[in-house]
Amino acid sequence: MHLRDYLSLVAHEIKLNLTSYLSFILIICIFFSTGISMILLTEKMPEVFKSQVPDEWRYDQSIYFKHASHDDFSTLTEMGLRDVRLEFEKQDKLGGAYSFFHKKRELEKPTQITCVNFATKQFVGVTLVKGNPWASEANSSDNSDPTLNPVWVSEEYRKTNKLAVGDIIKLQGNNNYSFSIAGSYKISNEPFFTYDETEEMPELLLGDDPQMLISFNAGALLLEGAGLSTLCDGTATISDEFDHPAYSAKLLEMGILTYGSTIEALLEQIAFVEYFLLALFIVLNLIGLLLLASFISIAIKKRTPFLGMLKALGTKDYVLAILYLIIMEIILCLALVLAFVFGYLLYLLIAGKIGQFYEIGSLGLNTINLRNILLAVAVPHAFMLLAWALAFQKIRNIDVLRIITNRD
Amino acid sequence: MIQVANLTKTYNQGAAAFPALNGVSFEITNENMVAFVGKSGSGKSTLLHIMGGLESITSGEVVVDDSPLKGLNQAQLADFRNKKIGFVFQSFFLEPSYSVYTNVEMPLIVGKADNETRKQRVLESLKLVGLETKAQNKASELSGGERQRVSIARAIINRPPYLFADEPCGNLDSENSAWVMRILKTLSLNNTKVLLVTHNMDDARIADRIITLKDGLVIADALT
Ligand SMILES: Nc1ncnc2c1ncn2[C@@H]1O[C@H](COP(=O)(O)OP(=O)(O)OP(=O)(O)O)[C@@H](O)[C@H]1O
Ligand SMILES: [Mg+2]
Numbered sequence: 001m002h003l004r005d006y007l008s009l010v011a012h013e014i015k016l017n018l019t020s021y022l023s024f025i026l027i028i029c030i031f032f033s034t035g036i037s038m039i040l041l042t043e044k045m046p047e048v049f050k051s052q053v054p055d056e057w058r059y060d061q062s063i064y065f066k067h068a069s070h071d072d073f074s075t076l077t078e079m080g081l082r083d084v085r086l087e088f089e090k091q092d093k094l095g096g097a098y099s100f101f102h103k104k105r106e107l108e109k110p111t112q113i114t115c116v117n118f119a120t121k122q123f124v125g126v127t128l129v130k131g132n133p134w135a136s137e138a139n140s141s142d143n144s145d146p147t148l149n150p151v152w153v154s155e156e157y158r159k160t161n162k163l164a165v166g167d168i169i170k171l172q173g174n175n176n177y178s179f180s181i182a183g184s185y186k187i188s189n190e191p192f193f194t195y196d197e198t199e200e201m202p203e204l205l206l207g208d209d210p211q212m213l214i215s216f217n218a219g220a221l222l223l224e225g226a227g228l229s230t231l232c233d234g235t236a237t238i239s240d241e242f243d244h245p246a247y248s249a250k251l252l253e254m255g256i257l258t259y260g261s262t263i264e265a266l267l268e269q270i271a272f273v274e275y276f277l278l279a280l281f282i283v284l285n286l287i288g289l290l291l292l293a294s295f296i297s298i299a300i301k302k303r304t305p306f307l308g309m310l311k312a313l314g315t316k317d318y319v320l321a322i323l324y325l326i327i328m329e330i331i332l333c334l335a336l337v338l339a340f341v342f343g344y345l346l347y348l349l350i351a352g353k354i355g356q357f358y359e360i361g362s363l364g365l366n367t368i369n370l371r372n373i374l375l376a377v378a379v380p381h382a383f384m385l386l387a388w389a390l391a392f393q394k395i396r397n398i399d400v401l402r403i404i405t406n407r408d
Numbered sequence: 409m410i411q412v413a414n415l416t417k418t419y420n421q422g423a424a425a426f427p428a429l430n431g432v433s434f435e436i437t438n439e440n441m442v443a444f445v446g447k448s449g450s451g452k453s454t455l456l457h458i459m460g461g462l463e464s465i466t467s468g469e470v471v472v473d474d475s476p477l478k479g480l481n482q483a484q485l486a487d488f489r490n491k492k493i494g495f496v497f498q499s500f501f502l503e504p505s506y507s508v509y510t511n512v513e514m515p516l517i518v519g520k521a522d523n524e525t526r527k528q529r530v531l532e533s534l535k536l537v538g539l540e541t542k543a544q545n546k547a548s549e550l551s552g553g554e555r556q557r558v559s560i561a562r563a564i565i566n567r568p569p570y571l572f573a574d575e576p577c578g579n580l581d582s583e584n585s586a587w588v589m590r591i592l593k594t595l596s597l598n599n600t601k602v603l604l605v606t607h608n609m610d611d612a613r614i615a616d617r618i619i620t621l622k623d624g625l626v627i628a629d630a631l632t
Contacts, residue, residue, distance in 0.1 A: 005517045016505055309501045312462065313562075314490025315518045316483050401462055404497055405453065 001319055010326045013303065021331065024295050028288045029335040029342065035284035036343030036376045037350060038277040043372070044351060045273045048358055282379065289383035292331070296324060296391045300398075307395060308403035321392040328384055328391070336377060340368070343376075410436040410459060410570070410601075415468035417454050417624075428454045430624035431468070436603075436617075439631070441596035443604045443612035446621035452605040453574055455621070459603070460493045460572050461485040473569065490519050494563030494571040494600075498578035500555040502562075504548035508539060511547050512561045519566060533561035537591055553584030560591055564600060571595060574605045589614055 001009075014021050300307065307320055355361050417429040428451045436442055444452045457463035459470055461477055462485075470477045472492060480488060489495075494515075502511045512533055516526045534540045537557035542550065547558065556576055563571055573592060577585035589611055596602040596616075604615060612618050613632055620628035 001517060002520060009517075012505070305501070306503050309503065310514070310518065311486070312489065312495060312501070313515045313518055314486045314488075316486045319518070401457060404457075404462070404495075404499075404501070 001315075006323060006326055009323055010330070013299075013323070013327060014330070017299070017302075024291070025331055025335045025338070028291050028331070029338040031284045031288040031291070032335055032339035032376070032380060033342035033346055035281040035288075035379075036339050036372075037346040038281040038284070039372050039375050040343065040347040040368075041350060041354075042274045042277045043369075044354075045277070046270050048354060048360070281375070285379045285383055288335075288380060289387050292328065292384060293387035293390050295331075296328060296387060297394055299327070300324065300391060300394045304398055305403055308398050308400050311398060311400045312404060317392070317396050320395045321388070324391045324395070325388050328388055332380055332384055336380065340376070344368070409471075409473060410603075411469065411471040412455075412459065413469040415455070415458065415470060416466045417451070417458060417463070418466045428624055429458075429466075432621070432624070432626055433468075434619060434626060434629060436601065439601075439616040441593065441602040441604065441615040442617045442619060443606055443615035444619050444621060445606060445609065445612050446627075448607075450621040451624040452621055454624075456572050456574050456603065456605055460495060461488045490515060490566065492568055492570055494566065494568040496556070496560050496563045496571065496573040496576045498575040500547075500552075500559045502547040502555055502558055504546065506547060507543065508534070508545050508547055508550065508558050509543040511558055512565055515562060515566045529565055529567075530561075533565050534558075536564070536594070537561045538587075551584075553580050553587060556580060556584070556588055557591065560588065560595075564595060567600075569599075569601060571600050571602045573602065575607065576604070577606070577608065577611060585611070 310320060311317070412435070413433045415429055415432045416427065419426045419428055432451075432455060444455065446452055454463065458465055458477075459472065461480070465478050472488075475488075477485070477488070503514075506514075509530055512530050513526055516529060521529070531540060531543070534543055537560050539554060539557055539561065542554065547555065550558065556579070560571075560573075560576070563573075571592070576592070577588050580588060585608075592602050592604065593614055602615075604611070606612050615632060617629070617631050619626055
């Protein structure tokens with residue numbers, strides 16, 4: 001048959017039962033539009049959860065995760081924290097894994113980051129030094145302040161070309177300052193070392209009190225700038241580390257927030273809600289398919305005499321099946337167009353309610369992007385093909401002789 | 409040419425098997441109109457359905473214009489029906505919601521004919537059955553006799569070499585029956601071989617040859 005013949009036959013079939021076709025389109029439109037609103041919501045949920053994180057956190061702040069890893073980056077980025085970088089991730093001596101994220105508007109060279117030792121008040125500061133500063137001995141001009149011009153000479157380093165925890169480094173030309181290597185890390189393949197001024201108590205640092213070394217390793221929170229030693233008022237002890245309420249409170253007070261469990265919970269919630277909404281979308285589409293399959297099967301049954309006559313006249317099964325494929329496609333397209341409109345309205349309604357619930361106002365409009373369109377169009381179509389296979393079988397089973405001989 | 413050799417047809421294989429045809433053989437070459445007669449249940453319709461590619465063969469051979477029907481699949485049989493056979497049944501099988509015109513046009517739609525051919529042939533066919541004035545009426549608006557004439561017009565629209573009519577006058581009064589028989593006779597004189605199943609001996613005598621069936625066997629075969 002020519003295309004226009006297909007179309008005119010289809011038009012005739014639909015016209016014959018216009019009201020039932022129209023009401024069916026409206027019925028499955030309800031399911032599709034609800035599904036589409038779910039899809040739209042999946043995109044907004046990270047934003048909802050992000051809204052639960054205070055604004056201060058957004059830029060130039062460090063955040064600390066107790067059990068986060070590289071995998072969480074994408075989610076964090078989705079949450080709008082676009083410049084999140086993993087600064088380092090390490091195992092502390094107490095057995096917990098800590099990840100440190102540093103987020104900056106633009107990440108310039110992290111030449112020097114001060115780590116704070118908050119565990120004991122004896123220690124003023126721990127500085128994380130990037131690169132190989134002791135190698136550029138010749139270029140040093142001002143050696144008085146290691147934080148400004150970090151050039152050191154290490155006896156050990158000179159001998160072995162290696163540095164290890166516990167090594168003492170001395171500032172060149174100033175024997176009053178010496179530092180012990182408290183920890184070594186690799187960040188982006190460059191060596192970083194934490195060290196301590198050992199001016200006053202070098203022995204202590206060299207291992208007399210192992211607890212203190214632990215505190216350097218585990219307790220180093222990356223922060224911009226110096227002068228954070230006020231944190232270390234001795235309120236926290238080594239064993240309770242970050243989780244110490246006094247410590248958290250202090251950080252909060254300073255606008256440096258720790259989101260240990262909160263972030264983890266948020267990440268979990270986001271994943272759960274996304275999967276839940278997607279599953280709901282699939283289920284709604286599945287119901288749409290079942291309805292479509294039964295609607296078409298009723299339609300075919302109703303038109304069996306006509307279809308049987310066409311078959312007797314020599315129409316092949318697949319031609320009749322294409323007829324119903326076109327009918328289904330028309331139903332689906334109309335239902336989807338309506339569903340996009342209703343689904344979007346429904347989304348706005350639900351998003352409004354969610355916004356109220358979280359007290360963040362409206363979630364705003366959602367861009368209908370390629371992913372949403374693909375999902376909303378492809379999934380029902382995949383299901384439609386299933387329904388069509390059933391319809392094809394129904395058509396194949398129409399017994400021409402039964403119709404011709406009136407044997408029913 | 410239609411050749412039927414040792415044709416049998418058994419319904420419901422197994423315990424409830426029922427033999428509707430028990431070895432039917434004949435050949436139709438020169439006769440333009442052949443009538444099949446016999447008691448109810450003798451296998452006339454079954455025979456016609458098999459020759460028309462609507463029903464499968466249990467054993468034996470049916471060859472229509474040198475092509476054996478036995479090996480054909482469903483799609484090939486559909487093609488065969490569309491090209492070779494026009495069917496007219498006791499019930500008319502018109503689509504009531506379509507116009508007379510579209511009903512008649514349907515085999516051409518299925519057969520992908522072009523617009524010009526369609527128009528010309530539909531009008532020609534309708535003229536032949538005397539219904540050109542009713543072309544735009546819906547099929548549901550016609551009388552029984554008119555409907556049967558429409559179904560004849562539809563059956564011949566593809567200019568099939570064969571027209572199979574299974575009791576085409578079964579539901580008609582004598583006046584309409586006469587109309588229909590006259591049309592069939594005209595067709596048979598104009599390059600369409602007509603195979604007619606009927607109970608009515610008067611109608612059968614219009615044919616050139618009468619084949620009589622009984623219990624699935626040919627018991628008489630004579631030219632008129
Ligand atoms: N699908 C079927 N299943 C089982 N038996 C069938 C079937 N079709 C026909 N028969 C049987 O085959 C026999 C021949 O049937 P057929 O319809 O060919 O008879 P007929 O000569 O056309 O009779 P009538 O003049 O009443 O139309 C009958 O006994 C009928 O009951
Ligand atoms: Mg019969």
